[in-house]
Amino acid sequence: MNEYPIGALAQIPKGEGRNFEVEGVKVAVFHTQRGEIFATQPDCPHRKGPLADGLVGESTVVCPLHDRSYDLKSGKELGADCVLKTYRVRTAPDGTIMLAL
Amino acid sequence: MTKQRLVVIGNGMAGARAVEEVLARGGADLFEITMFGDEPYGNYNRILLSNILSGVQDKSEIFLNPLDWYAENNITLHSGARVTDIDRAAHAVKTANSTVVHYDKLLIATGSRAFIPPIQGVFQADGSLKSGVFGFRTINDCDGIVAAAKQSRKAAVIGGGLLGLEAARGLLNHGCEVHVIHLGPHLMEMQLDSQGGAILKAGMEKMGVHVHLKMSTTAVLGKDKVEGLAFKDGTTLDCDMLVVSAGIRPNAELGTRAGLTVERAIVVDNHMRSVDDMNVYVVGECAQHRGKVYGLVAPLWDQAKVFADHITGANPQAQYVGSKLATKLKVMGVELASMGVTDATEESDETVQFSEPKRGIYKKLIVREGRLIGGILMGDIEKAAFLMQTFDRDSPLPEERLSLLFDLGGPSQKVTIDEMPADTQVCNCNGVTKGKIGACVASGKKTAKGVMEATRAGMGCGSCKSLVNEVVAWFAGGALEEDPSVHYYVPCIPLKKPELITAIREQNLKSVSAVFKALAFDGREDPLSKPPLASLLLTLWAGEYEDERDARFINDRVHGNIQKDGTFSIVPEMPGGITSAAELRRIADVADKHNVPLVKLTGGQRIDLVGVPKDQMPAVWRDLDMPAGWAWGKSYRTCKSCIGIDYCRFGLGDSMGLAVKIEGKFRGIDSPAKLKLATAGCPRNCSEAMVKDVGAVAIGDGKWEIYIGGAAGAHVRKGDVLCTVDSEDAVLKLCGRFMQFYRENAKWKERTYTFVERIGLERIRAVVVDDADGIAAALDDAMEVSTAAVYDPWKERDAPKTANQFATLIPAELPVGDD
Structure with missing residues (x-):
């Protein structure tokens, strides 16, 4: 597993998500109001809704198409069985997002 | 500010709870916290040990704070380290292996231990319990009892109190013949009178437990291992294992050695401080307050709160006044x-x-x-x-x-969960009400376990667990019309809209994050509550609203309507459905230039460019050079119109002109649900104004009928005539006043057709037309303020409000390598 710098944390407003492409892989990265960051697969397993456009609260993201909710830490769908692929992600001391692929 | 050192002796339910309460009051910024625990684990719910013994629960289920919790909260945990001395002069504690840790504030929460009466033969020469004899107080004890029970045929329990009987139940489950030996005249003297005790005894015996009352045990028989008991009346009982549950003794010796006043336990004042040392606090079973030592969990929770309030300064006046058991x-x-x-x-x-x-x-x-x-x-x-x-x-x-x-009269009066008031306590140990569980479920916890973890309901004595399960199931699954949260404006805040508005105004909350912090359960964000709160705050504060873009649904962040493939639709403003050849040409050119996959006329007499990727939207808007049509949000959408008076041979009023004025005034006004309007030049209603949220129909002589609450979507309803007015200005004024009343009083996503039926036409007319409440001027003013605050969001094409606002994909900024 390699860790890649994918840009400054400031690229993602607090409480929102953005899609990044690194090494040909598309990843949704979320920056919560509490300052945590999470990374998951970009599309909702239900109907491929763009998760980065979803509403984020605490560590939950809600798909904008049909309100499917997922826990960003575990990737687990709340109240159902779908699971998102999650990626290890952290912020370096200089504010760079480091994503592990 | 340098942090003070808070040292906690005891990592049981009391110590950990007290620390949790301190952390909940921002204590992490005030204190470096160090905890000492005798037992080599994180802390667990001692009350549930009986479930471990009986095999109902697994050990892993009773841990309250796993070891991670200590790390996450920067707590230094010395587990398996027994503190042997407190040097109050030096402000230090010392452990058995001579570790010395200094403190500024000390909390003693050493709890209590099983009391083993000095019965002949109960101890071995080295002071440890004879083989086959157990206390019943720790996970260790539990493990020992379970292992022994598997080998044993006949087990005895000394002590017919609550714990003793729990132990008996556990042993029964392991297939032993069980005898309870009790000194008193009836079982459970702390909780029962003699008659109740007798009934309980009969119940126990029916289950196969042998109960021996008024029996004083004089000796534990057996040389190396327990083989039986001898009693004062000369009789004996064979048994191959023994559990002693004869009460508890506070672990107060540490206090005695440190020179603190100790009677039955360490004596504290109303702030839970030792009466001798203002830097030493004591909570839980090792504390004696106003002569009382509590052995139950509920008083402990109260004590922990007072301690935390006091030590963090959250409330220096906090006082513990004792607990009713x-x-x-x-x-x-x-x-x-x-x-x-x-x-x-x-x-x-x-x-x-x-x-x-x-x-x-x-x-x-x-x-x-x-x-x-x-x-x-x-x-x-x-x-x-x-x-x-x-x-x-x-x-x-x-x-x-x-x-x-008894509940008397009528059919079965068992209080169903539906009837249970929201403030009824479900979990008495942790003071969790039905309402609190509801808020927790609404915040996304759909399983009993999740709710229990979040609220701690059922995590005290555990006796309410089945009720908690029922309540959670009730909130989570259906019974919607009884669900009190349907009356809440957002599910995570148990307030109806008017109460919520009052709270927001009183506390001057101007951003969604501030509302969560102040009013939501545990201050937690709920993603789906963000848009309704954003809408309400914008309605209440207009220009003063502190816009947080993450609180908006994606449509409102990028000013288009998201489609199933993640692209957006773009609808420029076209009031009254009036356009021009030049405008149509430009729209056509834009569609060509940007390869817009679908161009479609909308139901609101406008043109929709469908299928535009997010990152192309700013360019499309720039080329269109038309104002936004607000076709995406919970807001005023559009006002359609018929031909009206200039060309139509039946026209009685200038419906097109009025539609343009209406759109010019109200465009972009946010509201609880979308507002679709129309004007009709005559009662033939070609523009369908009678089935719009708000419609104006010309009836001649310059007069207009105003319709409200109409619908012709999934729900079809002819609107009600609010009133008849005699000028276009009056139409604008009354439509605006009704919409403002609706904005302030409707539930989130409540369309006008539901709102009008819920509030009642008469009431609405009284407020909006007749000004019965004297708020007409205020409604008008509020609407003026709101309309003045609206701006064309498509201007954000040149000045994005957030980083990468319209980006669909951001390429990683990989550093350029040296090779």
Whole structure:
């Protein structure tokens, strides 16, 4: 597993998500109001809704198409069985997002 | 500011809870926290040990704070380290292996231990318990008992109190013949009177437990291993294992050695501080407050709060005033609730009693001066919640005493969860109400486990777990019309819209994050509550609203309507459906230039460019050079119109002109649900104004009828005539006033057709037309302020409000390598 710098944390407003492409892989990265960051697969397993456009609260993201909710830490769908692929992600001391692929 | 050092001796339920309370008050910024625990794990719920013993629960299920919790909260945990001395002069504690840790503030929460009476033969020469003899207090004890029970045939339990009986139940489950030896005249003297004790004994015996009362054990027989018991009356009992559950003793020796005042336990003041040292606090079973030492969990929670309030300065006046003891428990399958005294103690005390021994039902209340001072409910504890609340609050009792014991009259009066008021406590140990559970479920916790973890309901004594399960299931699954949260504006804040507005105004909350912090359960964000709160705040504060883009649904962040493939639709403004050849040409050119996959006329007489990727939207807007049509949000959408007076041979009023004025005034006004408007030049209603949220229909002589609450979507409803006015200005004024009233009073996503029926046309007319409440001017002013604050969001094409606002994909900024 390699860790890649994918840009400054400031690229993602607090409480929102953005899609990044690194090494040909598309990843949704979320920056919560509490300052945590999470990374998951970009599309909702239900109907491929763009998760980065979803509403984020605490560590939950809600798909904008049909309100499917997922826990960003575990990737687990709340109240159902779908699971998102999650990626290890952290912020370096200089504010760079480091994503592990 | 340098942090103070808070050292906590004891990592049981008391110590950990006290630390949690400190952290909840921002204590992490005030203190470096160090905890010492005897046992080599994180802390666990001691009350549930009996479930481990009986095999109902697994060990892993009773841990309250796993080791991660300590790390996450920067707490240094010394587990398996026994503190042997406190040097108060040096402000330091010392452990058995001579570790010395200094403190500024010290908390003693050493709890208590099983009391082993000095019966002959119970100890071995080295002071440890004889092989086959166990206390019942720790996970270790539990492990030992379970292992021994598997080898044993006949087990004895000394002590017929709650814990002893729990131990008996556990042993029974492991297939042993079980004998309970009790010194007193009846079982569970702390909770029961003699009659209740007798009924419980009969119940126990029916299950196969042998109960021996008034038996004083004089010796534990057997040379190296327990082989039997000898009693004062000369009899003996064979057994191959023994559990001693003869009460607990506070672990107060540390206090004694440190020179603190110790009576039965370490004596504290009302701030839970040792009376001798203002830097030493004591909570839990090792604390003695106003002469009382508590062995139950509920008082501990109260003490922990007072301690935390005081030590963090959150409330320096916080005082513990003692606890009234009420417990609900299940002993070997028998449900039991007990509170206060078990017998009348004064001549004037009333006793209200019912007994049905055959069915194991017993109820007894002791009433003094019209108030409940004690009670026992056994076998049927339906009234327990009510009685325990009455007892706790010291509220006056109804004259009809019978109703205290039974629900009388009518069909089965079992209080269903539907009927249970929101403030009813479900979990008495942790003070969790039905309402709190509801808020928690609404915040996304859909499983009983999740709710229990978040609220701690059911995590105290555990006796309410089945009720918690029921309540969670009830909130999570259906029964919608009874669900109180349907009346809340957002599910995570248990307030109806008017109450929420009051709270927001009083606390001057201007951003969604501020509302969550101040009003939501635990200050937690709920993603789906963000847009409704954003809408409400914008309505209330208009230009003063502190816009947080993450609180908006994606449509409102990028000003288009998201489609199933993640692209957006773009609808420029076209008031009254009026356009021009030049405008159409430009739209066509834009569609060509940007390869817009679909161009479609909308139901609102506009043109929709469908399928535009997010990152192309700014360019499309730039080329269109038209204002946004607001076709994406919970807001004023559009006002369609018929041809009107200039060309139509039936036209009675200038519907097109009025539509343009309406759109010019109200465009972009946010609202609880979308607002679709129309104007019609005559009652033929070609523009369908009578089935719009708000419609104006010309009836001649310059007069207009205003319709409200119409719908022609999934729901079809002809609007109601609010009033007839005689000028276009009056139409604008009254439509605006109605919409403002709707904005302030409708629930989130409540369309006008529901709103008008819910509030009632007469009431709306009284407020909006006749100004019965004297708020008409205020509504008008508020609408003026809101309209003045609206701007064309498509201008954000040149000045994005957030980083990468319209980006669909951001390429990673990989550093350029050297090779």
